[in-house]
Amino acid sequence: xxxxxxxxxxxxxxxxxxxxxxxxxxxxxxxxxxxxxxxxxxxxxxxxxxxxxxxxxxxxxxxxxxxxxxxxxxxxxxxxxxxxxxxxxxxxxxxxxxxxxxxxxxxxxxxxxxxxxxxxxxxxxxxxxxxxxxxxxxxxxxxxxxxxxxxxxxxxxxxxxxxxxxxxxxxxxxxxxxxxxxxxxxxxxxxxxxxxxxxxxxxxxxxxxxxxxxxxxxxxxxxxxxxxxxxxxxxxxxxxxxxxxxxxxxxxxxxxxxxxxxxxxxxxxxxxxxxxxxxxxxxxxxxxxxxxxxxxxxxxxxxxxxxxxxxxxxxxxxxxxxxxxxxxxxxxxxxxxxxxxxxxxxxxxxxxxxxxxxxxxxxxxxxxxxxxxxxxxxxxxxxxxxxxxxxxxxxxxxxxxxxxxxxxxxxxxxxxxxxxxxxxxxxxxxxxxxxxxxxxxxxxxxxxxxxxxxxxxxxxxxxxxxxxxxxxx
RNA sequence: UCCUUGGUAGCUCAGCUGGUUAGAGCACAUGACUGUUAAUCAUGGGGUCACUGGUUCGAGCCCAGUCCGAGGAGCCA
Numbered sequence: 001x002x003x004x005x006x007x008x009x010x011x012x013x014x015x016x017x018x019x020x021x022x023x024x025x026x027x028x029x030x031x032x033x034x035x036x037x038x039x040x041x042x043x044x045x046x047x048x049x050x051x052x053x054x055x056x057x058x059x060x061x062x063x064x065x066x067x068x069x070x071x072x073x074x075x076x077x078x079x080x081x082x083x084x085x086x087x088x089x090x091x092x093x094x095x096x097x098x099x100x101x102x103x104x105x106x107x108x109x110x111x112x113x114x115x116x117x118x119x120x121x122x123x124x125x126x127x128x129x130x131x132x133x134x135x136x137x138x139x140x141x142x143x144x145x146x147x148x149x150x151x152x153x154x155x156x157x158x159x160x161x162x163x164x165x166x167x168x169x170x171x172x173x174x175x176x177x178x179x180x181x182x183x184x185x186x187x188x189x190x191x192x193x194x195x196x197x198x199x200x201x202x203x204x205x206x207x208x209x210x211x212x213x214x215x216x217x218x219x220x221x222x223x224x225x226x227x228x229x230x231x232x233x234x235x236x237x238x239x240x241x242x243x244x245x246x247x248x249x250x251x252x253x254x255x256x257x258x259x260x261x262x263x264x265x266x267x268x269x270x271x272x273x274x275x276x277x278x279x280x281x282x283x284x285x286x287x288x289x290x291x292x293x294x295x296x297x298x299x300x301x302x303x304x305x306x307x308x309x310x311x312x313x314x315x316x317x318x319x320x321x322x323x324x325x326x327x328x329x330x331x332x333x334x335x336x337x338x339x340x341x342x343x344x345x346x347x348x349x350x351x352x353x354x355x356x357x358x359x360x361x362x363x364x365x366x367x368x369x370x371x372x373x374x375x376x377x378x379x380x381x382x383x384x385x386x387x388x389x390x391x392x393x394x395x396x397x398x399x400x401x402x403x404x405x406x407x408x409x410x411x412x413x414x415x416x417x418x419x420x421x422x423x424x425x426x427x428x429x430x431x432x433x434x435x436x437x438x439x440x441x442x443x444x445x446x447x448x449x450x451x452x453x454x455x456x457x458x459x460x461x462x463x464x465x466x467x468x469x470x471x472x473x
Numbered sequence: 474u475c476c477u478u479g480g481u482a483g484c485u486c487a488g489c490u491g492g493u494u495a496g497a498g499c500a501c502a503u504g505a506c507u508g509u510u511a512a513u514c515a516u517g518g519g520g521u522c523a524c525u526g527g528u529u530c531g532a533g534c535c536c537a538g539u540c541c542g543a544g545g546a547g548c549c550a
Contacts, residue, residue: 026511027510027511027512029508029509029510029511029512029513030506030508030509030512031505031506031507031508031509031512031513032505032506032507033506033507033508034507034508034509035509036508036509036510036512038510038511049509049510051508051509067500080508081508082508082509082510083508083509083510084509084510085510102483102500102501102502103483103501104483105483105484106484107483107484107499107500107501107511108499108500108511109484109485109499109500109511110484110485110511111484111485112484112485114542114543115484115485117542118542169548169549170548206550227550229548229549229550231548231549232474232548233474233547233548233549234474234543235544235545235546235547235548235549236543236544237549237550238548238549238550239550242550243550244550336546346546346547347545347546347547348546395549395550396549396550397550398550399549399550442550443550444549444550445550446550447550448550457543458550469541
């Protein structure tokens, strides 16, 4: 007898063969003659039904088959006599490996996502989170596959950084100093020279600058790893610890950059539609059910599966920031913030643009003053070669740019923006020694998963979310 | 961080204008039932009304503060 994955057994036609499954009980039903145990092992969203003849299995054993218990079940694979499933196991042996008493918080009913966040150590055992975690895996794999197939090299950017000038937000300090009694300089400031690295260090907020260094040697590279922002952001789209994927391409201009980003997104969405069918169908129904609880005007006009298919089928709309502002100004809608050339697009503006064009929108050529120092200046001297990809429900999915490769212009920009140039000497040297045109972008992985799964809070698409005032589990 | 909103049984929620012993469904326990599909039916146990203080003859309900959650905004991915 061989233990098998439920995903295999549900597809099997080896009726009459003895098989075994190992997993966790989702529900038990029955009467005094027969019991039905639904078992899930995580290999698929579905359960397999084990049929137990009560004259063969002691009642004492069956008593401990409770929701959440871990069981090993052996039996004969058979075509089901019931309606709900095609395959089932006629149980010959049943072993309770892990008891689960009535204090187990997951019940045979729907729970709110808020409650499940409080029991994040148990929520992978729900259908919803099982589906999300499987999809999350497949999406990470699809990203690696996409880039590998295109000849990119996966670069491991450092998690600990000594650079304090990346300008992407508040950082988490990394130190081994005694917080209660740190060594101090004569002026009272903390003496970082005595710290582990001999200087102030932090957790990375981006792997981009390191990726640029590697692109100057390997040509096409990407990073994919955890990223940390100590911002006090309390929104459904922000985490203090999230995963970011950042490709960096030598000899790509902004257009090639956009082409790559668009084809990558289409590739991974298509991959999900093909490889995560069962999970997506479950989440599709889940989203429809959830929608019914909302007010009429807040309900979505499309289903999750329709939105995913639409991304694959349609080209993204590409407009410049200046054109975008013009669209917003002529819009038949009152904005809380008036669209004005020079100020950043507000959430309501992004939403309007995406809604207006009905497809993901790539906005390019933003005013230089609202973008990062490393973006390439356009001939007009006012705008930079930035590109943001805006998605329905999500907002900014990708942010990228062509990089400024001219040493003098980049140096001037660093000065202009009062950035600590000493800590960026190594970065500037890429422009000094064989500088090259290049581009790249950053993709927030959780935001991608949000879009793919139809969930609405990033805290529900990462196993153990870290947010302000919350680092449980 | 700001604005809005919420915290009542293990879970989801009701609780009227401040008035007797705080309710329901699910879950759980016991029993019934010859194949169930979140099985069904009957019976039963289960409460620091987030916390602290105040107003009142009387507070789940009113007031103040604190903690925590959610939504929106900002920051961003």
